[in-house]
Amino acid sequence: MSDHEYVPKSKAGKWFNDRLPLLSLASHLTDYPTPKNLNYWWTFGGILTFCLLTQIITGIVLAMHYVAHADLAFGSVEHIMRDVNYGWLIRYVHSNGASMFFLAVYIHIFRSLFYGSYKSPREVIWIIGLMIYLLMMAAAFMGYVLPWGQMSFWGATVITNLFSAIPLIGDSITTWLWGAYSVDNPTLNRFFSLHYLIPFLIVGLVVLHIWALHIPGNNNPIGIDVKKPSKDTVPFHPYITIKDGFALLMFMIIFSGFVFFAPNVLGHSDNYIQANPMVTPAHIVPEWYLLPFYAILRSVPDKLGGVILMFGSILILFVLPWLDTSKVRSAVFRPIYKQFYWIFLINVLMLGYMGAMPAEGIYLVCSRVGTVYYFLHFLVVMPVLGFLEKTDPIPMSISDPVLSGSVEPSLAKKDNEKI
């Protein structure tokens, strides 16, 4: 951080800033030195902030019209769609907003995986980010239950039953979660309460996420440490704000495309049938963003084993900074890791597809292979590559390869003092 002493110009500003240094904070945020080579994959932090705010604002509005009761919830959602002024718009923005939120967060996470942003000294940023991701999944799951359609009800039944796999106390835990002997009105009520709470917990974690980011500063596409401020950095405002703003506009076009032209394409038509505890839909699938984990759950023929692997597939990400033994951050200079990165990405997409298919025959075989590979990537490939891989030479600074007249990093000179 470049914490130069900031002194407000006006007398009133100085008086206030001495008592609560909000103006110093604003100055830090606008001047925050940012690596000048950040590409568009770095704009998703801003996009995610937008997504969170959109969900909170539309959510607060929806809560003004929604009724959290098993007999009334389904009808109240239809009431929002038909009777409330612009209710259809607000609900479609909220429901598609959840998908957009996950789309952005997956790009954000995979950006981090490619450029090694999770590595020292940014482990804490990474871990806070994963906590946000877990809370997002909890919020999305509970939000999906609120319309009280068939997928809401049976999704809630299947997910809460995961906890019954815990030996001895499992059944008591599920009953406790339900507040009844099955998913019922008490369950709906508490899910609504928690669904309203979680976004504000996420806001708190986002503040910590950004605070932790501002200690070492941004990673960048070539993954080297950058002197701040220097020729390698630009102030956050206006350089990054304008770039983030442009990317956000592009993102909003895609977002609007879903909202206005295909608002139900990411949902499931069974959720327009009111919850019925007597009939399970023929084919239960979670929302698209949870499918890879669902595939892992179903790939294991043992109930407890499946649950352990599913949670394990997310928890393993928390120790990733220590499983990756390579000193080089960016995959740009890691020719072998780069290939494994793409294989891993394809594997996750493949698992997502398998999660949407029935758990039988070839689909089950592919899910099993994908699950094994998922864990192999973290437990074997990442630790071993750090020792075996011969990385390409990394440049001394961001400006170096450009100003020395060559983009070939191997020709980069050692110091940037003379430029």
Added chain:
Amino acid sequence: MSQTEKKTNRRDFLFTASYTVGAVGLGAVIWPLVHQMNPDKAQQALATTEVDVSQVEAGKSITVLWRGKPVFLKRRTQNEIEEARAVALTDLPDPQKDEERVKEGKDEWLVMVGVCTHLGCVPLKDKGDFNGWFCPCHGSHYDVSGRVRKGPAPKNMEIPKYEFVDNNTIKIG
């Protein structure tokens, strides 16, 4: 010196006592906050259901709602009972005799919670490889006694507490 030691001991005692009382107080506050999430009295009050089964013919079944869950009441034919009893216990993932799953003298009546023991879906009747039930969610097969035969479900479908009030009425719960 000895005086300071004595003072420290006194203080240690006060610390330990304060922490202990504080921990008990914290526990006393947390427990109501946790326990409020367990089923309330209204939920518990729904815990019994009486069913008139006089209209059910042999080989047919009905489904009723009990505590928010479906309960299957199946009047089995003699063939089905014999089929269930012919199964070797070694073929069962959760070994249980058919006799243990019905009331003595009421062998034809199978009363069980119609919830798959895997992740809680409702199995479909007269489906699957064992002439019983099949869960569409993750593919568990149950036999004509409601015992799991194949798939990820770990246990047989649960037999609730029930009794025959008279020949035509079953009280569940």
